Amino acid sequence: MITGQWLAVLPSIAVPAQTPVAVVIGELPVVLFRDADAAVRALLDRCPHRRVPLSLGKVVNGALRCAYHGWSFAGENGRCTDIPNVGKENGVPASFCVDAYPTHECDGLIYVWIAPTPSGPLPLPRAADPAAAVTQFGHGNAAISYEHYRAVLLDGPELIFDIPGVRFTDFYLGDAELRHGKMVFECEAEWGSAHRPAKVKVTDRPLILRTELSAEHDQVIFRLLSTANAELGCLELHFTRGPRSTTHYCWRYTQTSRHLTGRPWRQKWLTLNSPAIRVHNRHDGGDIAKLLVGPSANYNDLIAPAAATRQEN
């Protein structure tokens, strides 16, 4: 089980009112739904009566009602509040309950703590930018293990996401270093299509991609910067173990202007119908296999010790 940290599991928009949503964290099935106050609740996605996934059920009067025999469960503590026809006076024993997990919702993401009581800080969300002209959210499962997903994030971000009109390069500006509990490094980037190779004859590239991998949380922040250090776009990506060695991820992207500031007209025109960002849910095994090892080689020295203490929480 994954304990010891708040996990961002889904964007808020993925959990509508009235409809429960299933997500698997590690091997643990979890159902998320909104109660009568629209607060997000998380329960084990397995009815304690006959083990049917509660996510097949319905939200009725703020409680989650199982699809099979209609037992209802309160989101805040998992207590079974109703068994049809049992009669209120007989009551439902207090021991009748399903595991409930604390939740937290902020800046469009839903966090879950996979244990009865949270004992750690929320990941510092990158300060919500009220001026963001573009905000996008998403989530998915990558068919690659957690450790390898993290390594690919560091060594080949272009395999994880794509900002149309921007080409990342693996020309590192300096080395990875530990800054405020994060592993930080920068690469050059330029305007152009990600599908074409980087230009060889360039003296100065106009963009920088800064990667900040948190030691405390399974969170990475990618910032697209101008050479003057102005932030153009920012991807906050949370990733955690999913079932069968997949990696579950959930992200939020903001951009300071509708079109990336400084983007040449040609790129603007070429990407007119593209989303601001694409976070890939399919990965080419061949591309991953031939990815050169880069900053991931430093992970162990730099932040593994800090990350290890977290796991023991």
Added chain:
Amino acid sequence: MQQPLERETSVDKRAWMPSTFDLKETWFAVAHANQVGNRPVARVIHAQRCYLWRENGRLCASALHPAEPRQRQAVISEFVDEQGAYPVAERYGYVWVWYGNPDHASPALLPHIPFLPEDGAGIPAYMRTTIRFDGCSPISVENLLDLTHADFLHGEVIGGEGEAESDQVEFSYTSETITRTRIVVAKPVSPVMRWVGGVRAKYQDFRSTLHVHLRNNLCISYPRFEPGFDIPNVQPFVPSGRYRSRVNQIFNLHAAPTPFRQVMPRMAYVVGPQDNSVVRPQTPAYLSEGARRDLHSRFDGPGVRYRILMKELQRRQQQGDFSYAADAHPAKDISDVLGLKN
């Protein structure tokens, strides 16, 4: 049925793992008799492959396809003779295959089904259905024994029982069977009976008996509606293996008018998938022993008893005792148990 809400009692020494049941020495209704002709058809019983066909009018059941070379006549499994043949019988419109030691097979052990003709004559094709369940057979049997799910899973099709004047459930059991009877007084006439069956009354009484043979998951139902019709039917859940099962259902609707008698069997294709929507995800959830014990309500009496009886049978078979105890001969006449009118 009066016991309070409780966790599984201490009688249950071990966790409930329905996929582990593999009860032997019993007849399985593996195919509709009208589906078996000169061309072999393949069926599976508890992961054992079985081919069925007719040769000069004689019914054959074998672990080998007739076109397969017979040279390697090494013992194929404990369930067949040296030729690879299973004991086979035809009765009540079904082809029955013996699952167990072939030397112990006897037509005298075929179960009794009072409302189907022994020779299977006169059962029209429209009274037969075949449904697949993506779950293990005991979970499907529990689903049939359980009545409280109808309002939630089958609301549009069945329903109305909630408004009845009275609604009682009784059950009894032997070492090999469990019988559950539900008696409902003055419930609103079900939509199918009203619109297709032409029952004009507003309310009807309803008495439904389900008789389950534990070893072969054979479920014999006798629902009677007054005013209305009897809908006797048989659902033999044949395990394909630990995770899937197949049911060849036969109705006897000769007492019901057209078009009800043609439409009613088709309802299986509506209700079956609704049940399958829960049975399917339940199956993997019951694969491991580590999971927490299930909770029960006071409506789960028959289901809890079913679990106890199944575990007891399994325990006996694991100790090498495959006999039928005196209280439960499979061929026993069950007309009275079902509440059959004469």
